[in-house]
Amino acid sequence: MTRWLIFLGRxxxxxxxxxxxxxxxxxxxxxxxxxxxxxxxxxxDEAVMFAARTMPGFEMALGVLLLIGVQLRWVAAAASxxxxxxxxxxxxxYALGMNIECGCFGPGEQLTWKTLLRDGFLxxxxxxxxxxxxxxxxxxxxxxxxxxxxxxxxxxxx
Amino acid sequence: MFCFMLxxxxxxxxxxxxxxxxxxxxxxxxxxxxxxxxxxxxxxxAPITMEVFSDFQCPACRELYFQTVRPVIDNYVSxxxxxxxxxDMPLPMHPYSREAARYANAAARVRKMEKVVVALFDKxxxxxxxxxxxxxxxxxxxxxxxxxxxxxxxxxxxxxxxxKDAALGTQFRVTQTPTTIITHKGVTYPVVGVVSYTxxxxxxxxxxxx
Numbered sequence: 001m002t003r004w005l006i007f008l009g010r011x012x013x014x015x016x017x018x019x020x021x022x023x024x025x026x027x028x029x030x031x032x033x034x035x036x037x038x039x040x041x042x043x044x045d046e047a048v049m050f051a052a053r054t055m056p057g058f059e060m061a062l063g064v065l066l067l068i069g070v071q072l073r074w075v076a077a078a079a080s081x082x083x084x085x086x087x088x089x090x091x092x093x094y095a096l097g098m099n100i101e102c103g104c105f106g107p108g109e110q111l112t113w114k115t116l117l118r119d120g121f122l123x124x125x126x127x128x129x130x131x132x133x134x135x136x137x138x139x140x141x142x143x144x145x146x147x148x149x150x151x152x153x154x155x156x157x158x
Numbered sequence: 159m160f161c162f163m164l165x166x167x168x169x170x171x172x173x174x175x176x177x178x179x180x181x182x183x184x185x186x187x188x189x190x191x192x193x194x195x196x197x198x199x200x201x202x203x204a205p206i207t208m209e210v211f212s213d214f215q216c217p218a219c220r221e222l223y224f225q226t227v228r229p230v231i232d233n234y235v236s237x238x239x240x241x242x243x244x245x246d247m248p249l250p251m252h253p254y255s256r257e258a259a260r261y262a263n264a265a266a267r268v269r270k271m272e273k274v275v276v277a278l279f280d281k282x283x284x285x286x287x288x289x290x291x292x293x294x295x296x297x298x299x300x301x302x303x304x305x306x307x308x309x310x311x312x313x314x315x316x317x318x319x320x321x322k323d324a325a326l327g328t329q330f331r332v333t334q335t336p337t338t339i340i341t342h343k344g345v346t347y348p349v350v351g352v353v354s355y356t357x358x359x360x361x362x363x364x365x366x367x368x
Contacts, residue, residue, distance in 0.1 A: 027348070030340075030361040034353040045356040100351070101334065107350045108333055 017063030
Protein backbone atom coordinates (compact mmCIF):
# COMPACT_ATOMS: atom_id res chain seq x y z
CA MET A 1 0.00 0.00 0.00
CA THR A 2 2.77 2.41 1.03
CA ARG A 3 4.62 1.61 -2.17
CA TRP A 4 1.56 2.39 -4.25
CA LEU A 5 1.10 5.72 -2.47
CA ILE A 6 4.75 6.59 -3.03
CA PHE A 7 4.40 5.57 -6.66
CA LEU A 8 1.29 7.75 -7.13
CA GLY A 9 2.94 10.64 -5.30
CA ARG A 10 6.15 10.58 -7.30
CA UNK A 11 4.26 10.26 -10.60
CA UNK A 12 2.05 13.21 -9.64
CA UNK A 13 4.94 15.46 -8.60
CA UNK A 14 7.03 14.25 -11.54
CA UNK A 15 4.29 14.95 -14.06
CA UNK A 16 3.61 18.43 -12.65
CA UNK A 17 7.33 19.30 -12.70
CA UNK A 18 7.73 18.05 -16.29
CA UNK A 19 4.61 19.93 -17.41
CA UNK A 20 5.70 23.16 -15.69
CA UNK A 21 9.23 22.88 -17.09
CA UNK A 22 7.98 22.09 -20.59
CA UNK A 23 5.83 25.25 -20.63
CA UNK A 24 8.69 27.38 -19.33
CA UNK A 25 11.08 25.94 -21.89
CA UNK A 26 8.70 27.02 -24.66
CA UNK A 27 9.29 30.64 -23.63
CA UNK A 28 12.49 32.65 -23.96
CA UNK A 29 14.52 32.79 -20.75
CA UNK A 30 13.82 36.51 -20.47
CA UNK A 31 10.10 35.83 -19.94
CA UNK A 32 10.88 33.67 -16.93
CA UNK A 33 13.47 36.21 -15.77
CA UNK A 34 10.77 38.90 -15.81
CA UNK A 35 8.53 36.64 -13.74
CA UNK A 36 11.28 36.03 -11.18
CA UNK A 37 11.99 39.75 -11.07
CA UNK A 38 8.32 40.53 -10.46
CA UNK A 39 8.65 38.78 -7.07
CA UNK A 40 11.07 41.54 -6.07
CA UNK A 41 13.46 39.20 -4.31
CA UNK A 42 16.75 40.69 -3.12
CA UNK A 43 18.73 39.06 -5.93
CA UNK A 44 21.22 40.61 -8.35
CA ASP A 45 20.34 40.56 -12.06
CA GLU A 46 23.00 37.94 -12.72
CA ALA A 47 21.40 35.54 -10.24
CA VAL A 48 17.96 36.11 -11.76
CA MET A 49 19.33 35.45 -15.26
CA PHE A 50 21.11 32.31 -14.06
CA ALA A 51 17.95 31.03 -12.39
CA ALA A 52 15.83 31.84 -15.43
CA ARG A 53 18.20 29.95 -17.71
CA THR A 54 18.77 26.89 -15.54
CA MET A 55 15.67 26.35 -13.40
CA PRO A 56 13.34 25.01 -16.12
CA GLY A 57 15.98 22.45 -17.12
CA PHE A 58 16.52 21.49 -13.48
CA GLU A 59 12.76 21.13 -12.99
CA MET A 60 12.53 18.95 -16.10
CA ALA A 61 15.40 16.74 -14.93
CA LEU A 62 13.86 16.28 -11.47
CA GLY A 63 10.45 15.53 -13.00
CA VAL A 64 11.83 12.93 -15.38
CA LEU A 65 13.89 11.29 -12.62
CA LEU A 66 10.82 11.16 -10.38
CA LEU A 67 8.79 9.56 -13.13
CA ILE A 68 11.51 6.99 -13.77
CA GLY A 69 12.00 6.43 -10.06
CA VAL A 70 15.79 6.36 -9.89
CA GLN A 71 17.65 7.63 -6.81
CA LEU A 72 14.23 8.35 -5.42
CA ARG A 73 15.25 9.45 -1.93
CA TRP A 74 17.64 12.11 -3.18
CA VAL A 75 15.57 13.17 -6.17
CA ALA A 76 12.44 13.47 -4.02
CA ALA A 77 14.39 15.42 -1.42
CA ALA A 78 15.67 17.81 -4.10
CA ALA A 79 12.16 18.18 -5.54
CA SER A 80 10.78 18.90 -2.05
CA UNK A 81 13.45 21.53 -1.48
CA UNK A 82 12.69 23.17 -4.81
CA UNK A 83 8.93 23.11 -4.23
CA UNK A 84 9.35 24.39 -0.67
CA UNK A 85 11.41 27.30 -2.01
CA UNK A 86 8.74 28.09 -4.61
CA UNK A 87 6.04 27.84 -1.97
CA UNK A 88 7.86 30.13 0.47
CA UNK A 89 8.31 32.75 -2.26
CA UNK A 90 4.64 32.47 -3.23
CA UNK A 91 3.46 32.83 0.37
CA UNK A 92 5.70 35.86 0.90
CA UNK A 93 4.40 37.56 -2.23
CA TYR A 94 0.78 36.77 -1.44
CA ALA A 95 1.21 38.03 2.13
CA LEU A 96 2.74 41.25 0.78
CA GLY A 97 -0.33 41.69 -1.42
CA MET A 98 1.69 41.64 -4.62
CA ASN A 99 -0.58 41.58 -7.64
CA ILE A 100 1.66 39.50 -9.87
CA GLU A 101 1.64 36.45 -12.06
CA CYS A 102 2.62 33.17 -10.45
CA GLY A 103 4.76 32.04 -13.38
CA CYS A 104 4.42 28.45 -12.17
CA PHE A 105 3.26 27.22 -15.56
CA GLY A 106 4.61 30.01 -17.76
CA PRO A 107 2.91 33.38 -18.10
CA GLY A 108 -0.82 34.06 -17.75
CA GLU A 109 -1.67 32.84 -14.24
CA GLN A 110 -2.31 35.33 -11.46
CA LEU A 111 -1.04 34.52 -7.99
CA THR A 112 -4.12 33.75 -5.87
CA TRP A 113 -4.99 31.65 -2.82
CA LYS A 114 -5.76 28.81 -5.25
CA THR A 115 -2.14 28.90 -6.37
CA LEU A 116 -1.03 28.59 -2.75
CA LEU A 117 -3.44 25.72 -2.16
CA ARG A 118 -2.23 23.84 -5.22
CA ASP A 119 1.46 24.41 -4.55
CA GLY A 120 1.07 23.72 -0.84
CA PHE A 121 -0.53 20.40 -1.62
CA LEU A 122 2.22 19.58 -4.08
CA UNK A 123 4.81 20.31 -1.37
CA UNK A 124 3.02 17.95 1.00
CA UNK A 125 2.90 15.18 -1.59
CA UNK A 126 6.56 15.68 -2.40
CA UNK A 127 7.54 15.63 1.28
CA UNK A 128 5.44 12.50 1.80
CA UNK A 129 7.21 10.80 -1.09
CA UNK A 130 10.58 11.80 0.34
CA UNK A 131 9.79 10.53 3.84
CA UNK A 132 8.18 7.40 2.41
CA UNK A 133 11.20 6.71 0.22
CA UNK A 134 13.59 7.01 3.15
CA UNK A 135 11.41 4.88 5.45
CA UNK A 136 10.92 2.19 2.83
CA UNK A 137 14.61 2.12 2.17
CA UNK A 138 15.35 1.77 5.91
CA UNK A 139 12.88 -1.09 6.26
CA UNK A 140 13.76 -3.10 3.16
CA UNK A 141 16.91 -1.59 1.83
CA UNK A 142 15.17 -1.34 -1.51
CA UNK A 143 14.16 1.52 -3.71
CA UNK A 144 10.37 1.88 -3.64
CA UNK A 145 9.43 1.42 -7.23
CA UNK A 146 6.47 -0.18 -8.94
CA UNK A 147 8.66 -1.20 -11.81
CA UNK A 148 11.14 -3.29 -9.86
CA UNK A 149 10.98 -6.34 -7.70
CA UNK A 150 11.63 -5.67 -3.99
CA UNK A 151 15.29 -6.15 -3.19
CA UNK A 152 16.58 -8.15 -0.22
CA UNK A 153 17.38 -6.19 2.93
CA UNK A 154 21.09 -6.27 2.24
CA UNK A 155 20.75 -5.47 -1.44
CA UNK A 156 22.32 -2.22 -2.56
CA UNK A 157 20.76 -0.75 -5.65
CA UNK A 158 21.92 2.83 -5.40
CA MET B 159 -7.56 9.13 -7.59
CA PHE B 160 -6.65 12.09 -5.45
CA CYS B 161 -3.43 12.55 -7.37
CA PHE B 162 -5.28 12.61 -10.66
CA MET B 163 -7.68 15.18 -9.23
CA LEU B 164 -4.65 17.29 -8.35
CA UNK B 165 -3.30 16.91 -11.88
CA UNK B 166 -6.65 17.92 -13.33
CA UNK B 167 -6.71 20.94 -11.02
CA UNK B 168 -3.21 22.00 -12.06
CA UNK B 169 -3.89 21.55 -15.76
CA UNK B 170 -7.33 23.18 -15.74
CA UNK B 171 -5.99 26.10 -13.71
CA UNK B 172 -3.34 26.70 -16.30
CA UNK B 173 -5.71 26.24 -19.21
CA UNK B 174 -8.02 28.85 -17.69
CA UNK B 175 -5.08 31.17 -17.21
CA UNK B 176 -4.14 30.77 -20.86
CA UNK B 177 -7.61 31.75 -22.06
CA UNK B 178 -7.36 35.10 -23.82
CA UNK B 179 -9.00 38.07 -22.21
CA UNK B 180 -12.35 39.29 -23.51
CA UNK B 181 -12.08 40.91 -26.88
CA UNK B 182 -12.19 44.64 -26.56
CA UNK B 183 -14.86 46.53 -28.38
CA UNK B 184 -13.59 48.47 -31.34
CA UNK B 185 -15.42 51.70 -31.82
CA UNK B 186 -17.91 51.48 -34.64
CA UNK B 187 -18.35 54.25 -37.12
CA UNK B 188 -15.04 55.95 -36.38
CA UNK B 189 -12.59 55.76 -39.25
CA UNK B 190 -9.65 53.75 -37.98
CA UNK B 191 -6.46 55.77 -38.39
CA UNK B 192 -3.22 53.85 -38.20
CA UNK B 193 -0.96 56.01 -36.12
CA UNK B 194 1.51 53.24 -35.32
CA UNK B 195 4.31 55.07 -37.11
CA UNK B 196 3.62 58.19 -35.04
CA UNK B 197 3.75 56.14 -31.84
CA UNK B 198 7.05 54.55 -32.76
CA UNK B 199 10.69 55.40 -32.40
CA UNK B 200 13.52 54.29 -34.64
CA UNK B 201 13.65 52.78 -38.05
CA UNK B 202 11.20 50.16 -39.31
CA UNK B 203 14.05 48.18 -40.84
CA ALA B 204 15.71 47.62 -37.45
CA PRO B 205 16.42 43.91 -36.84
CA ILE B 206 14.39 43.90 -33.63
CA THR B 207 10.91 45.28 -33.04
CA MET B 208 9.78 45.94 -29.48
CA GLU B 209 6.10 46.59 -28.84
CA VAL B 210 5.41 47.77 -25.31
CA PHE B 211 1.80 47.31 -24.19
CA SER B 212 1.43 49.89 -21.51
CA ASP B 213 -1.08 51.63 -19.26
CA PHE B 214 -0.12 55.16 -18.25
CA GLN B 215 -1.62 54.78 -14.78
CA CYS B 216 0.13 51.50 -14.02
CA PRO B 217 3.11 51.93 -11.64
CA ALA B 218 4.95 48.94 -13.14
CA CYS B 219 4.67 50.53 -16.59
CA ARG B 220 6.25 53.67 -15.19
CA GLU B 221 9.04 51.59 -13.68
CA LEU B 222 9.64 49.76 -16.96
CA TYR B 223 9.66 53.01 -18.90
CA PHE B 224 12.27 54.80 -16.82
CA GLN B 225 14.34 51.78 -15.82
CA THR B 226 14.43 49.91 -19.12
CA VAL B 227 12.73 51.59 -22.09
CA ARG B 228 14.63 54.89 -21.81
CA PRO B 229 18.06 53.19 -21.89
CA VAL B 230 16.84 51.05 -24.82
CA ILE B 231 15.88 54.24 -26.67
CA ASP B 232 19.29 55.75 -25.97
CA ASN B 233 21.36 52.69 -26.83
CA TYR B 234 19.41 50.54 -29.26
CA VAL B 235 16.74 52.67 -30.95
CA SER B 236 19.12 55.52 -31.73
CA UNK B 237 21.63 53.08 -33.22
CA UNK B 238 19.00 51.51 -35.49
CA UNK B 239 18.98 48.12 -33.77
CA UNK B 240 15.50 48.34 -32.26
CA UNK B 241 12.22 49.68 -33.60
CA UNK B 242 10.14 50.66 -30.57
CA UNK B 243 6.34 50.85 -30.72
CA UNK B 244 4.16 52.16 -27.92
CA UNK B 245 0.90 50.20 -27.62
CA ASP B 246 -1.98 51.38 -25.47
CA MET B 247 -3.58 48.94 -23.11
CA PRO B 248 -5.59 51.07 -20.64
CA LEU B 249 -6.91 48.80 -17.94
CA PRO B 250 -10.47 49.33 -16.67
CA MET B 251 -9.21 49.32 -13.06
CA HIS B 252 -7.40 52.62 -13.69
CA PRO B 253 -9.98 55.41 -14.02
CA TYR B 254 -7.77 57.95 -15.82
CA SER B 255 -5.57 55.71 -17.95
CA ARG B 256 -7.77 55.92 -21.05
CA GLU B 257 -7.87 59.69 -20.78
CA ALA B 258 -4.08 59.71 -20.53
CA ALA B 259 -3.88 57.41 -23.56
CA ARG B 260 -6.08 59.84 -25.50
CA TYR B 261 -3.72 62.71 -24.72
CA ALA B 262 -0.69 60.61 -25.67
CA ASN B 263 -2.32 59.62 -28.96
CA ALA B 264 -3.25 63.21 -29.67
CA ALA B 265 0.33 64.22 -28.94
CA ALA B 266 1.52 61.51 -31.33
CA ARG B 267 -0.46 63.19 -34.08
CA VAL B 268 1.34 66.45 -33.45
CA ARG B 269 4.62 64.49 -33.21
CA LYS B 270 5.20 65.21 -29.55
CA MET B 271 4.38 61.86 -28.08
CA GLU B 272 7.72 61.16 -26.41
CA LYS B 273 7.58 64.41 -24.44
CA VAL B 274 4.04 63.67 -23.30
CA VAL B 275 4.83 60.07 -22.39
CA VAL B 276 7.73 61.23 -20.22
CA ALA B 277 5.50 63.83 -18.53
CA LEU B 278 2.66 61.36 -17.95
CA PHE B 279 4.92 58.75 -16.40
CA ASP B 280 6.97 61.29 -14.47
CA LYS B 281 3.92 62.90 -12.87
CA UNK B 282 1.84 59.74 -12.73
CA UNK B 283 1.16 60.07 -9.00
CA UNK B 284 -0.23 63.61 -9.48
CA UNK B 285 -2.78 63.02 -12.22
CA UNK B 286 -3.63 59.55 -10.97
CA UNK B 287 -4.74 61.20 -7.73
CA UNK B 288 -6.77 64.10 -9.10
CA UNK B 289 -7.44 63.12 -12.73
CA UNK B 290 -5.89 66.31 -14.08
CA UNK B 291 -4.24 64.74 -17.12
CA UNK B 292 -4.68 67.91 -19.13
CA UNK B 293 -2.69 69.96 -16.65
CA UNK B 294 0.25 67.54 -16.70
CA UNK B 295 0.33 67.32 -20.50
CA UNK B 296 0.19 71.11 -20.72
CA UNK B 297 3.48 71.33 -18.83
CA UNK B 298 5.23 69.34 -21.57
CA UNK B 299 3.95 71.20 -24.64
CA UNK B 300 3.85 74.70 -26.02
CA UNK B 301 0.54 76.55 -25.98
CA UNK B 302 0.00 76.00 -29.70
CA UNK B 303 0.77 72.28 -29.44
CA UNK B 304 -1.49 71.96 -26.43
CA UNK B 305 -4.35 73.62 -28.28
CA UNK B 306 -3.98 71.10 -31.09
CA UNK B 307 -3.87 68.23 -28.61
CA UNK B 308 -6.97 69.47 -26.77
CA UNK B 309 -8.83 69.79 -30.05
CA UNK B 310 -7.97 66.22 -30.97
CA UNK B 311 -8.95 64.90 -27.54
CA UNK B 312 -12.29 66.74 -27.67
CA UNK B 313 -12.84 65.45 -31.22
CA UNK B 314 -13.49 62.03 -29.74
CA UNK B 315 -11.83 60.10 -32.56
CA UNK B 316 -8.85 58.77 -30.64
CA UNK B 317 -10.50 55.80 -28.95
CA UNK B 318 -10.46 53.78 -32.16
CA UNK B 319 -6.65 53.80 -32.22
CA UNK B 320 -6.44 52.89 -28.55
CA UNK B 321 -8.92 50.04 -28.99
CA LYS B 322 -6.95 48.82 -32.01
CA ASP B 323 -3.86 48.51 -29.83
CA ALA B 324 -5.84 46.74 -27.13
CA ALA B 325 -7.26 44.33 -29.72
CA LEU B 326 -3.74 43.61 -30.91
CA GLY B 327 -2.79 42.95 -27.30
CA THR B 328 -5.60 40.42 -27.10
CA GLN B 329 -4.17 38.68 -30.17
CA PHE B 330 -0.83 38.47 -28.39
CA ARG B 331 -2.64 37.19 -25.27
CA VAL B 332 -1.58 40.21 -23.27
CA THR B 333 -3.34 39.94 -19.92
CA GLN B 334 -1.42 42.47 -17.88
CA THR B 335 0.69 45.58 -18.28
CA PRO B 336 3.45 46.12 -19.01
CA THR B 337 3.93 43.38 -21.57
CA THR B 338 6.65 43.68 -24.17
CA ILE B 339 6.50 41.74 -27.40
CA ILE B 340 9.92 41.40 -28.96
CA THR B 341 10.04 40.31 -32.59
CA HIS B 342 13.20 39.15 -34.30
CA LYS B 343 13.39 37.30 -37.62
CA GLY B 344 9.66 36.62 -37.49
CA VAL B 345 9.77 35.05 -34.03
CA THR B 346 7.95 36.77 -31.17
CA TYR B 347 9.13 36.69 -27.59
CA PRO B 348 6.67 37.91 -24.95
CA VAL B 349 8.05 39.48 -21.80
CA VAL B 350 5.44 40.01 -19.11
CA GLY B 351 6.16 42.55 -16.39
CA VAL B 352 9.16 44.65 -15.58
CA VAL B 353 12.53 43.43 -16.71
CA SER B 354 15.72 45.28 -15.87
CA TYR B 355 17.75 46.97 -18.58
CA THR B 356 20.73 44.70 -17.87
CA UNK B 357 18.65 41.60 -18.58
CA UNK B 358 16.96 43.06 -21.62
CA UNK B 359 20.31 44.17 -22.97
CA UNK B 360 21.69 40.63 -22.57
CA UNK B 361 18.66 39.26 -24.41
CA UNK B 362 18.83 41.84 -27.21
CA UNK B 363 22.53 41.17 -27.72
CA UNK B 364 21.78 37.46 -27.84
CA UNK B 365 19.18 38.08 -30.58
CA UNK B 366 21.45 40.39 -32.52
CA UNK B 367 24.15 37.71 -32.60
CA UNK B 368 21.77 35.15 -34.15
